[in-house]
Amino acid sequence: MIRVVVVDDEALVRSGFELILNASDGIQVVATADGAQAADVIRREHPDVVLLDIRMPDVDGLTVLRQIQTLPEPPTVAMLTTFDTDEYILTALRSGAAGFLLKDTEPEQLAHLVRTLAAGGVVMSPKASRVLLRSHPGADAPQVAEDVARVNLLTDRERDVLVLIAEGLSNADIGTRIHLSAGTVKDHVSSILTKLRVTGRVQAALLAERAGLLSDDGADTARDNGR
Secondary structure: OEEEEEEOOOHHHHHHHHHHHHOOOOEEEEEEEOHHHHHHHHHHHOOOEEEEEOOOOOOOHHHHHHHHHOOOOOOEEEEEEOOOOOOOHHHHHHOOOOEEEEOOOOHHHHHHHHHHHHOOOOEOOHHHHHHHHHHOOOOOHHHHHHHHHHHOOOOHHHHHHHHHHHOOOOHHHHHHHHOOOHHHHHHHHHHHHHHHOOOOHHHHHHHHHHOOOOOHHHHHHHHHHHO
């Protein structure tokens, strides 16, 4: 059972997400909260996944995200937003969020996205993710050069896995794509995060973008290597 906490300042949004997710097999919304209550509720409930509104009037989502990240075993967090180009999204991703969901996500997709998060996948709006990464580089030339140097430490197989991480695939899906066991993929992911000196998959995806691995040629190379 995937335990979920929904954090939003609007009661209608909280109840809507709760209703949809509780009707889905294998998912239970164990609590809902507004920003002021969020950290205490999450500490008490130990959820697997938190859906966290990025803009709240009392305690905003970025503040709650930072509080969550200090927990001994922080849950997977996806930010909720009304706009797929929200200016705070990139900050949230760099702060450890595993992606973002639009509040108008189709109900039938919501449970699938929560399962993807629980399985270690990255969730971002497909139409906005590439634009978001490229239009907000957020680093000067020396930082980009340092990031590229770290990516160059990866083996060819690790680079293949990194491209698929950036596509949002879970470990199981990556294994299926390039014909590796889930355990082997997990080992590769751990090695990638260590070599890149990042703590999460989204941060690794940002470095992959800076290194040019998410260009059409880079994606084609990963697909070819998987054949």
